[in-house]
Amino acid sequence: MILVTGATGNVGRQAVAQLCSAGVPVRALTRNATATFPDGVKVVHGDLRDPLDLRGVDAVFLMWPLHTAAALPGVLDAVGGRHVVYLGSGGVRDLTMAEQAALVAGCPRWTVIQSSTFAVNALWWARQLRAGDEVRGAHGDLAMAMLHEADIAAVAVRSLLDGRLGETFDITGPAALTQVEQVRVMSEVLDRPLRWVELPRAEARAQLLADGLPGSFVDVLLDVYAVMPRRPTVTATVAEVTGRPARTFAEWVTDHAAEFTRTRG
16 A cells, blocks of 8 residues: 555646556545545545554655645654655755755655656746737746656656665656747647747746745745756656656647647637
8 A cells, every 4th residue: 555645736646546557555645625536546635744644554655745844754753664755845945855855864765756847837837828928937048857747756656666765866857948948849839829038037026926826935936046057967767767768848738738728818
């Protein structure tokens, strides 16, 4: 029995589906009381800040959805000697990904996944692209190795099923694309004349807020974008672990095309 936390999130849903396809019993932890899952999945409604009941659980896919790591040591204590596959998060205010990894490595049986930029972050632009053909933002020259959520889940699933213990996997998408290039790919896939519009920070901040991102996150995001390397390292780890190449950003856009459908007025 494998517990998947954040089971209604982009990666969590993929992990649940892939484990079910492999015939593995799954327990799904979610805060969403109305969430639905494939037949046979045991659903547990709860929060990682609450005490975890792991009776009957053999391993845990632990994704950290909170902006503070205050509850993480308690969760890892509850995991105990079970295999924990941990997906690090850059959105934790009080613990870097390296510090998160070090904490998890104190467990008896662990695997850490450190990922490049999630391709689903492009959904931040959905409101803009449903209204028009421009993507407005800052740091258009910043390149990211956009990573499909299905590939993140696949690495986690293989780590769980193959018992990959004591390993840290740095996974990325197959190519580094600037934000301008991402919009160009979306233009080709969606067959629309999309273009990037560069904004100064103050206007970019206002746009991100209008796109629905919380104010507490927007300033952190823009600060990180300002200091990130312009061209990240690309790894072949997804292929090495799963046996298939990482999906391209174009494949991700194809999978999510309906979410960018222009609103007809």
